[in-house]
Amino acid sequence: xxxxxxxxxxxxxxxxxxxxxxxxxxxxxxxxxxxxxxxxxxxxxxxxxxxxxxxxxxxxxxxxxxxxxxxxxxxxxxxxxxxxxxxxxxxxxxxxxxxxxxxxxxxxxxxxxxxxxxxxxxxxxxxxxxxxxxxxxxxxxxxxxxxxxxxxxxxxxxxxxxxxxxxxxxxxxxxxxxxxxxxxxxx
Amino acid sequence: xxxxxxxxxxxxxxxxxxxxxxxxxxxxxxxxxxxxxxxxxxxxxxxxxxxxxxxxxxxxxxxxxxxxxxxxxxxxxxxxxxxxxxxxxxxxxxxxxxxxxxxxxxxxxxxxxxxxxxxxxxxxxxxxxxxxxxxxxxxxxxxxxxxxxxxxxxxxxxxxxxxxxxxxxxxxxxxxxxxxxxxxxxxxxxxxxxxxxxxxxxxxxxxxxxxxxxxxxxxxxxxxxxxxxxxxxxxxxxxxxxxxxxxxxxxxxxxxxxxxxxxxxxxxxxxxxxxxxxxxxxxxxxxxxxxxxxxxxxxxxxxxxxxxxxxxxxxxxxxxxxxxxxxxxxxxxxxxxxxxxxxxxxxxxxxxxxxxxxxxxxxxxxxxxxxxxxxxxxxxxxxxxxxxxxxxxxxxxxxxxxxxxxxxxxxxxxxxxxxxxxxxxxxxxxxxxxxxxxxxxxxxxxxxxxxxxxxxxxxxxxxxxxxxxxxxxxxxxxxxxxxxxxxxxxxxxxxxxxxxxxxxxxxxxxxxxxxxxxxxxxxxxxxxxxxxxxxxxxxxxxxxxxxxxxxxxxxxxxxxxxxxxxxxxxxxxxxxxxxxxxxxxxxxxxxxxxxxxxxxxxxxxxxxxxxxxxxxxxxxxxxxxxxxxxxxxxxxxxxxxxxxxxxxxxxxxxxxxxxxxxxxxxxxxxxxxxxxxxxxxxxxxxxxxxxxxxxxxxxxxxxxxxxxxxxxxxxxxxxxxxxxxxxxxxxxxxxxxxxxxxxxxxx
Numbered sequence: 001x002x003x004x005x006x007x008x009x010x011x012x013x014x015x016x017x018x019x020x021x022x023x024x025x026x027x028x029x030x031x032x033x034x035x036x037x038x039x040x041x042x043x044x045x046x047x048x049x050x051x052x053x054x055x056x057x058x059x060x061x062x063x064x065x066x067x068x069x070x071x072x073x074x075x076x077x078x079x080x081x082x083x084x085x086x087x088x089x090x091x092x093x094x095x096x097x098x099x100x101x102x103x104x105x106x107x108x109x110x111x112x113x114x115x116x117x118x119x120x121x122x123x124x125x126x127x128x129x130x131x132x133x134x135x136x137x138x139x140x141x142x143x144x145x146x147x148x149x150x151x152x153x154x155x156x157x158x159x160x161x162x163x164x165x166x167x168x169x170x171x172x173x174x175x176x177x178x179x180x181x182x183x184x185x186x187x
Numbered sequence: 188x189x190x191x192x193x194x195x196x197x198x199x200x201x202x203x204x205x206x207x208x209x210x211x212x213x214x215x216x217x218x219x220x221x222x223x224x225x226x227x228x229x230x231x232x233x234x235x236x237x238x239x240x241x242x243x244x245x246x247x248x249x250x251x252x253x254x255x256x257x258x259x260x261x262x263x264x265x266x267x268x269x270x271x272x273x274x275x276x277x278x279x280x281x282x283x284x285x286x287x288x289x290x291x292x293x294x295x296x297x298x299x300x301x302x303x304x305x306x307x308x309x310x311x312x313x314x315x316x317x318x319x320x321x322x323x324x325x326x327x328x329x330x331x332x333x334x335x336x337x338x339x340x341x342x343x344x345x346x347x348x349x350x351x352x353x354x355x356x357x358x359x360x361x362x363x364x365x366x367x368x369x370x371x372x373x374x375x376x377x378x379x380x381x382x383x384x385x386x387x388x389x390x391x392x393x394x395x396x397x398x399x400x401x402x403x404x405x406x407x408x409x410x411x412x413x414x415x416x417x418x419x420x421x422x423x424x425x426x427x428x429x430x431x432x433x434x435x436x437x438x439x440x441x442x443x444x445x446x447x448x449x450x451x452x453x454x455x456x457x458x459x460x461x462x463x464x465x466x467x468x469x470x471x472x473x474x475x476x477x478x479x480x481x482x483x484x485x486x487x488x489x490x491x492x493x494x495x496x497x498x499x500x501x502x503x504x505x506x507x508x509x510x511x512x513x514x515x516x517x518x519x520x521x522x523x524x525x526x527x528x529x530x531x532x533x534x535x536x537x538x539x540x541x542x543x544x545x546x547x548x549x550x551x552x553x554x555x556x557x558x559x560x561x562x563x564x565x566x567x568x569x570x571x572x573x574x575x576x577x578x579x580x581x582x583x584x585x586x587x588x589x590x591x592x593x594x595x596x597x598x599x600x601x602x603x604x605x606x607x608x609x610x611x612x613x614x615x616x617x618x619x620x621x622x623x624x625x626x627x628x629x630x631x632x633x634x635x636x637x638x639x640x641x642x643x644x645x646x647x648x649x650x651x652x653x654x655x656x657x658x659x660x661x662x663x664x665x666x667x668x669x670x671x672x673x674x675x676x677x678x679x680x681x682x683x684x685x686x687x688x689x690x691x692x693x694x695x696x697x698x699x700x701x702x703x704x705x706x707x708x709x710x711x712x713x714x715x716x717x718x719x720x721x722x723x724x725x726x727x728x729x730x731x732x733x734x735x736x737x738x739x740x741x742x743x744x745x746x747x748x749x750x751x752x753x754x755x756x757x758x759x760x761x762x763x764x765x766x767x768x769x770x771x772x773x774x775x776x777x778x779x780x781x782x783x784x785x786x787x788x789x790x791x792x793x794x795x796x797x798x799x800x801x802x803x804x805x806x807x808x809x810x811x812x813x814x815x816x817x818x819x820x821x822x823x824x825x826x827x828x829x830x831x832x833x834x835x836x837x838x839x840x841x842x843x844x845x846x847x848x849x850x851x852x853x854x855x856x857x858x859x860x861x862x863x864x865x866x867x868x869x870x871x872x873x874x875x876x877x878x879x880x881x882x883x884x885x886x887x888x889x890x891x892x893x894x895x896x897x898x899x900x901x902x903x904x905x906x907x908x909x910x911x912x913x914x915x916x917x918x919x920x921x922x923x924x925x926x927x928x929x930x931x932x933x934x
Contacts, residue, residue, distance in 0.1 A: 014368035021242040052400040138239035138372035
């Protein structure tokens, strides 16, 4: 069984928002809905001593899932390969999962009345493809793969690089890892 | 791409198309069923984007059938700009336009027709072909702002523009006024990969850009002071003995004159002009000169500086030569034109334009380098050396502001008709108020477009043009390099849209050019271009499907084999005889930015801030894509950048609407208060108009309100004397908050 994870390399992300737009267009989301925003921190500092980093966000596909635990109808589910998804047919739009998610990764589709979120493009993944946001990234800053496969790029990166997980202290055990290295400081 | 689409269903064809929203032309796989594109994705096998697509690339399907697209030929029936249109057939439109052009030609001469383009949004060799056969020398683009002065000055100095950066072995790249993290994402990817292996990246930019944030060294110079910096770098490299002396000895002439010339341009001299610490200037120069081989990547910044542009480009070109970073592995390569397929120039029929008509080209008496006088001279040399000439469309054009003035004043002769293809001049050319006056005044205005732009709304005829996925594309660096990338159309144009190629062809046939247009479709013409390669495919589409691109084996040090360079002396002319013969300085002379506090202290009292305009920003391209909400949300309104210190001084807070005013006029944009720019520097966004507003007169989609080109200058004395490029950068401005009592206070 696979164990799907994503590694995001903030050293190469340039904040172009291609992933956000690709996701939205692919998933036909209304304009007020985003699964995977890119947040930009900075530039901080005083000219010309500045720093800037872009942090792409998405559902963390936690191992310990506050959202699934909170769902009263069983719509929010976790697959054995780690992908967390919402069965829209079972969702009643109560937003308990929205409240439970510490990452703000779940959004309500006002047109459908259901809660939706990133599911790692599981329909593509099940056919052997990579998620849309990963494919569209020119910078290859998003890397997707199977952590159980020691030869996969994600396994190698997680072993080799200094990776962090967001709000790791909550014990959610996210399956999204960030490489967060400071670039050479400018003068 | 719709999630529900099953890409494995029967009857799907995968077409090897490309994105057409900027010149990168990233490869796209288009899934087509029953004549409809049902899904797209980045082509993983395409050499540049390797599967990636930017924001714009991802909205190709939304663009294809966007409700605001123009789908049928339209003829104006009300007053100009009133918005009353009649749907007509292509035949009627072409018949009527041809008849009007024939009459204008008879009465005023062929030169009374001018045509305007954007930047590579169309098949421009076809337009040139039409114009040459019609007999008018007055085709133009706003490409003065984009590479063309660079290409021609570099070709004058070293025999071709060394724009092909050979990165594999490079140890250092200078990104001079270029922000690939926004404007050329495939390049940024390759840079990032090489940087992991130790490539040094130097960014020269007044803004802390997305790219500067990743650089090893950032030189945040005063906008428009690039010439001073380039001269100081020449000084450092020569006077610190960092040149490649063997290369100079064997391949260059004029080194003594150059050495003497740059003696005065010390980093200390440049410091107050560039606002850079002299040590930082030295550090940059050393990093480039001592990490060989290295590259200087072209960016539009130098092309857009008006009066100082030519000299700055010239000085930058000399940096490569004295460090030997030319045509060696890992450096900047002189590809020359393609020897083994037909170039755009060979498709242009330039030989059909008479000397008499060439002499009438507007602006060629003032700005000689990228008009017939300079182009003829350079073409003659390159034909002798390379066997071919640079593309004339782009490299030899009428001077746009001079054409607009001729429309308005009738001097030096009347220009009665303007055909606009794939551009919105009121937003993208300099001095928008001048352009708008000309558009309102010209007797016949025809626009070939995707959208009802402010320019289209003022037209007599608006013709629907095929866009991305509806047109085949050959990408070959404006027809000036030795390789090509080929893409096919995914589908035939929807509704009654047509390729711009067919517009020019069908118009030409009606005007007696039938013999000269043997290719019924653009694919036929492309196949004709490719035939000399000898692949033997029956159709262009077969070439795309089976080969997709053509990269000849890379040859380094071609000058050794060819016995020198394509210049009059056969050497790299550090002291340029071509420029000298045209009446320009053979060495780069210092001249200040068009408006600056040192040369114009009185002006600086009224306009105390330094303005830069014209840089690219996501998610738009030039003045395009404001109609697409899936992009617009990323940057819904026009913003300018201002340092917190300056903002505080003017009482401006984040998001405030602010008037920005130069001697030419004023616009309003919202404040982005950010340390990314120096105090006293204002950087505006370009392109803005508002398709959601009334597109007809007098509103015209708010095309002047936030349009940064209201601020730019196209006065002859502000233009570069060599190329005629106008001044977008290094201007002086003042700012004040928008309020109820200082003009139109509404948003």
